[in-house]
Amino acid sequence: MLKLSKNPSLVRLKTRGESICPISKVVDSFEISLEYIPRGVALSIEEFKKMVDSYRGREILHEELAVDIMERVKAAVNPPYVKVVVKSIYMGVEVEVIAESGGVPPVYI
Numbered sequence: 001m002l003k004l005s006k007n008p009s010l011v012r013l014k015t016r017g018e019s020i021c022p023i024s025k026v027v028d029s030f031e032i033s034l035e036y037i038p039r040g041v042a043l044s045i046e047e048f049k050k051m052v053d054s055y056r057g058r059e060i061l062h063e064e065l066a067v068d069i070m071e072r073v074k075a076a077v078n079p080p081y082v083k084v085v086v087k088s089i090y091m092g093v094e095v096e097v098i099a100e101s102g103g104v105p106p107v108y109i
Helices: 045-053 062-077
Strands: 011-020 027-036 082-090 093-101
Touching: 011 045, 027 062, 045 062, 062 082, 062 093
Parallel strands: none
Antiparallel strands: 011 027, 027 082, 082 093
């Protein structure tokens, strides 16, 4: 966790990860995006990467993964808004799962 002397209005982090599909038991590659509004503290890049890497070899559905990461970020830095997007391709079908907390997302102009 990083203590911030100045708060940016929004933080976005994106990386790739792997888990195991609990249905097919094969390696499931995914892209994960995290977006949150910091409130005095922020996740370090290393913390985010370790968090995502902790799912390697673990059986978990993408739907559960998105919610799990969102809950871990909320517990770590208590942001007023957080959004996690997990994307992958399974059997030729693009999958996108979104877990969001904290009300209305920021407006971009």
